[in-house]
Amino acid sequence: MLTIAHHCPPGLTSLLTLLLALTTGTAPLAAQPATDSAANTAVQSPTWVWVESENAVARQMQQDMLLASAPASARLKIAADFCTAAVLINDRPVCVVGPYAATVSLDVTQSLGSGRNQIAVRLLKSAGPSAVALSLTAADVNGPQQLLSSSNWTVPAGSVLEDYGTVRAGLWGIGAASLELSGADNYEQWRLATGDARPASLDAKLRIRPGFRVTRIRDARPDEGSWVSMTFDADGRLIIAREDKGLLRFGMGERGFAAGSAEVINQELLECRGLLFAHGALYANANNSKAIYRLQDLDADGSLERVEKLREYSGGVGHGRNDLVLGPDGWIWAIHGDSVDAPAAGTSRDITSPLRDSRRGPVRQEGYVVRISPDGSQSEVVCTGLRNPFGIDFNAAGDAFTYDADNEFDMGTPWYRPTRIWQLSAGLDFGWRVAQGQWPPYFPDRADNSVWQLDTGKGSPTSVMFGSKLNFAPAWRDCLYVLDWAYGRVLAVHTAPRGSVYRMAGELFLQGVPLNVTDIAAGPDGAMYLITGGRKTQSALYRVTMEQPDVTPARDSLHEQQCTQYALRQQEQRRAAEQWLRSESSVQDAEERLRWIERTLAESDPQLQAMARTVLEQMPVEHWGGRLLQVSDDRVFVEGALSLVRAGSQEQVTQLLRRMSTLVSGQSEALSAPVWLRQASVRLQLIQEMGIRFPELIREGDGAAGFVRDWLLSDLQRCAAAALVFGAGEQTTTLRYRLVAAAAEVGLPLTGAGTPESELLRSLLQSPQQQDQLTALLGLRKQLARADSSLIALYFGVLNEGTRWLGGDGMAVFLGRLREDA
Known part of the structure; x- marks a missing residue:
């Protein structure tokens, strides 16, 4: 089976090639976004390349890797900008990376053998400066061997392989320390800074990236508190x-x-978690x-x-009122966790979608970003759906970012969301709601959410800061520095513009025991300053400098130059979206708005698509509902369907489903896999939204209700078939989990003999991954009466084994509820 990674536009595809891949015995290969540094085995960066050809089908490049023996280990790393790339090893597909996917790193040891191994990459262009970079490192009896993308690869006759320059070292993890936590990393290291446990010398316990120096400047005195x-x-x-x-x-x-x-x-x-000096005054976000x-x-x-x-700002104080930053607009931006109540209606403008569940139904707690004018007279909720983001900062282009906390209670479950870096674009919803302990559980990742920029695994995020004011070399001034309080770490995140969003790669910059870092700032001397504290621990002030900063900017590769120029265009689009979001919709400007929305929904940029949907949902459905049903571009229709199912009439939604059922692909190419997965994700959300707005249409019956139920069942089976075919990979895994959850929510059967959905359930129950098994238990818990004896036996066997699962405090609670439901 294939590994699929993508953040991609909607489209129409088929499963033929991928089904063929299954019949040839392609092995399942799990890929994760490469938050590590490719195991640090790479000593060189690959080259950005692209196959220019008049024949789009012929965009392929290949090269051989000679191995003296079957490899003891092998790792493939690939990045695709503005294109879809399918990697085949010895004619067997192993990875498909869609437009706007994170860099992917995966183990391909089983795909390589002794002798000549052919590596082929098939490419499909999207809007933007398309290019791909790849490295393959394998260890045979002679030691590590490396294959890098370059202009020396072979391309079909009539094609030209263009060289667009070397990938920046920071983006490929060259010389970097991995973000991955080891058994030696201590989540409780902060306790060493309490009472008499604090060691006499912290300096000996600090590790920093070569070329930098860290110095402890000052310890907090007994009367100075914890910082x-x-x-x-x-x-x-x-x-x-x-x-x-x-x-x-x-x-x-x-x-x-x-x-x-x-x-x-x-x-x-009381407890000022955010401090900012601006406009000749000191601003404080006092949590308590x-x-x-x-x-x-x-x-x-x-x-x-x-x-x-x-x-x-009323509400609780745990996930509370956090950082402040001066925005490029001159306003004060604040970031709040999910314990804080949203501003009361009429006290602050809200530019997020009025169709969000928290605005159209019972209010659900969620973190958010708010900006206020310097005198506090004006206020605006900018974006929402965060858990407990502590820090916020802007890069040189004026884009805001944060580092959001994971939900530790749900650790080990399929609905667990790790710590993430988000780009805080206006109007967007990042999906989090306070639902801890909710049953059935809430899955925070949805088709209409914004795209996360980087997952960093387990941690306890505090502040963030871009290095633009530091006296560091240019490559380090462009980094986003994020603090992990629990593990005592400072992470450096390298960024590269990619449309309206960014490619990111993180590395460990500084770590200490204890080093419970709470805030970061650039000093007037150009040094990085850090403080430790929190939970009444001993605090200290640290200063970080670069030993010999080279202030000469590195020369950008041709691909980086092209990406920068394209990003300027896409940023203009985003600024246009922000203007639409902050202006009232009217009959007079409806046509202009709709033309902009249609153009943007047809793009492949996921952040702009999400913003365009928000603009659409701010408009009265009377202005756009009928038009969407008639739009000729299927990409616009599929993305707009998410909005119409929340706002349209029952008749409009029925028409929407009828048209959706006619969308059939004529393509039979593996490169279409990420596109089809996007459409499947949208279809699943339609099923869930139908359960919320029109539950009567899902019940068995004739007429409209019968058609809708038949469509939902048919679409569920289509999505289940895709989940079975597409194999491992983060996006496919999310699809499988959401499919089972959607069916369980609206009461669609999952146990029909020989159906794709029952086969999917069986495969999840038999999976070695506890998250897969827990997903199947969740879906089956109310349908055991319909299941056959073998499925029932599997269910209770897995449930009994669940006592061995590792997870957060919620695991025992969830297993207990499953036993009650059964």
């Missing part, structure tokens, strides 16, 4: 917030910020005071005598 946030004022003085209450200020002496005692400048504000404050020195005597409450 949670910091900023520098206009005079270069350091302001630090204590965890319990109050603010401290440190002046720069001859020995830096270690000189003298701290000056207490506020004793009332539940408000954003502005502090000013009106008489220039050095004291901040005026303290104004600008905006109040």
